[in-house]
Amino acid sequence: MDFRDDVELDPSQVEDAGGYSGGGGGGGGFPGGMIIGGGGIVSLIVLVLVFVLNNVGGGGGGSSEPARQRPASNLAEQCHTGKDADQSEKCRVVGVVNSIQDYWKKEISGYRPAKTVLYSGQLKTSCGTASSAVGPFYCPGDQRVYLDLSFFEQLHSQFGARGGPFAQAYVIAHEYGHHAQDLLGALGSSGSSVAIELQADCYAGVWAHNAVQTGFYDKPFTTAEISEALDAAAAVGDDRIQQRTTGRVDPESFTHGSSEQRVAAFQRGYENGKPGDCGLDELR
Numbered sequence: 001m002d003f004r005d006d007v008e009l010d011p012s013q014v015e016d017a018g019g020y021s022g023g024g025g026g027g028g029g030f031p032g033g034m035i036i037g038g039g040g041i042v043s044l045i046v047l048v049l050v051f052v053l054n055n056v057g058g059g060g061g062g063s064s065e066p067a068r069q070r071p072a073s074n075l076a077e078q079c080h081t082g083k084d085a086d087q088s089e090k091c092r093v094v095g096v097v098n099s100i101q102d103y104w105k106k107e108i109s110g111y112r113p114a115k116t117v118l119y120s121g122q123l124k125t126s127c128g129t130a131s132s133a134v135g136p137f138y139c140p141g142d143q144r145v146y147l148d149l150s151f152f153e154q155l156h157s158q159f160g161a162r163g164g165p166f167a168q169a170y171v172i173a174h175e176y177g178h179h180a181q182d183l184l185g186a187l188g189s190s191g192s193s194v195a196i197e198l199q200a201d202c203y204a205g206v207w208a209h210n211a212v213q214t215g216f217y218d219k220p221f222t223t224a225e226i227s228e229a230l231d232a233a234a235a236v237g238d239d240r241i242q243q244r245t246t247g248r249v250d251p252e253s254f255t256h257g258s259s260e261q262r263v264a265a266f267q268r269g270y271e272n273g274k275p276g277d278c279g280l281d282e283l284r
Contacts, residue, residue, distance in 0.1 A: 001165045001225055002218050003082030003095050011075040013101060013113060014094045018072035019120035082216065089149065090118065096169045097145075099216040100176045103207050107180075107275060114138075114179040116145040116172070136171055138178035140187060145175040159244075161235035162228060166221065170204055170229035170266070177203030186280065195280045197256040198265040201233060202278035205269025226270065233266050234259040 078084065078091060085095035097116050105111040117123070123130045126141030132148040139146060152171070156163035177200030181187050187196065208229065212220045234240065237259025239249045256262065261283075269278055 001092075001169065001221065003085040003092075003216055004218050005081060005083040005086075007082040007095075007216050009079045009081060009085060009091065009094050010098050011079040011091075011094050012115075013097050014075055014079075014090070014116045014118065016073045016075055016090065017117050017119040017123055019123060092165060092168070093118065093147070093149075093172065095216055096172050097176070099211055099214045100173050100207050102214040102216070103210050104176065104180055108183055110183075112143065112183065114143045114145055114176065116147055118147055118149060120148055120150065136175055138175045138182070140178075140182050143179060143182065145172070145179065147172070147175075155232060155235065159235040159241070161232045163232075164225075164228040166225040166228040167232040170208075170232050173204035173207045174200045176207075177201070180275070192280070193255050194257045194261075195283055198261055198283040199278050199280055201257075201262050201265035202269035202283060203275060204229070205266040205271075206273055206275055206278065207269075208266075209270050209273035229266060230263050233262040237262050 073090065075090060075094060078088060079094045082095060084091040086092070093116065101111075101113050105113070117125075119130065120132055122132070123146065125139050125144070125146060127137075127139040130137070130146050132150060134146075135151050135154075136145070136147045138144070152163060152168050155161045155167065155171070161167055178187070178196075180203055181196065181199065186199065208221060208226065211217055236256065238254040238256050239251070239258040242249050242253075251258070257265070265278075265283055268283075269275075
C-alpha cells in the first residue's frame with residue numbers, strides 16, 4: 001500500500017491524544033450495538049471486540065504491570081507527505097484517513113470531516129469513557145473515530161488475522177463508513193445492527209475501489225492487499241469469534257454479521273465501487 005511520495009498529508013484530521021499503556025484495564029462501560037433514546041439515535045458503533053470482551057467476559061481483568069504514560073505526539077511535525085506515511089504507522093493512519101475523507105466529501109453534499117483520535121488506556125468521549133478493551137469505534141455524539149493502535153496487533157494475535165497495512169486501512173474505512181451513515185441518516189433507519197455493520201463493510205470496499213482516484217496512492221491496491229482486508233473481515237465475523245471464545249455459534253445474538261457476510265459486504269462494495277449498491281435491505 002504505497003502512497004505517492006509527494007502527496008501532501010493533512011495531519012489536522014488525526015489527533016494523537018497519548019494516554020496510558022499497561023496497568024489495570026477494565027472494561028470501558030460500552031454496550032454493544034446501538035442505544036436508541038431521546039429524540040433520535042444515540043449510538044455507539046464498535047467492532048466485535050465489544051461483544052467478545054464485554055459479553056463473553058474477556059475484558060475485565062487488570063494487569064499487574066504498572067501503567068506508563070504515553071505522551072501525545074505532534075503529528076503536524078511528523079507527517080508531511082506520502083513518503084512519511086510509508087515510513088510511520090501514525091502517518092500511515094493520517095494518509096488513510098485523508099484518502100477516505102477525500103472520497104466521501106465528493107460523495108456526500110455538505111460532508112463534515114470526522115477527526116480520528118489515537119489513544120491508549122482510557123479516554124473520555126461523548127459516548128462515555130473509551131477503553132483500549134473496546135477496540136476501534138465511531139462516536140456519533142462527537143462525530144469522531146477512536147483508535148487504539150494496539151488493536152491491530154490484537155487483530156493478529158487474538159483473532160488470527162494475517163494483519164498488514166491494508167487490514168488496518170479496512171478497519172479505519174469501516175469506522176468512517178459509520179460516519180457516512182451518520183451524515184446520511186442511515187444510523188436511525190434500521191433496527192438491525194448487523195445490517196448497519198455490513199453496510200459499513202460495504203462502504204469500506206467502495207472506498208478501496210475508488211482510493212487511487214483520491215490522489216493519495218500510486219496505483220490501485222493489489223490482490224494481496226485486498227486479501228488482507230478480506231482476511232480481517234472474516235476474522236472479526238461473529239460466528240468465528242463466538243466459536244473461538246465459547247465453542248458454539250448463536251446467529252440470534254449476532255451484532256456485526258458472520259465472516260461470510262462481512263467478506264461478501266466488503267467485496268460487494270469493492271467490485272461495484274458505488275455507495276448506492278450498499279443498501280441496507282440488500283445486506284441483511
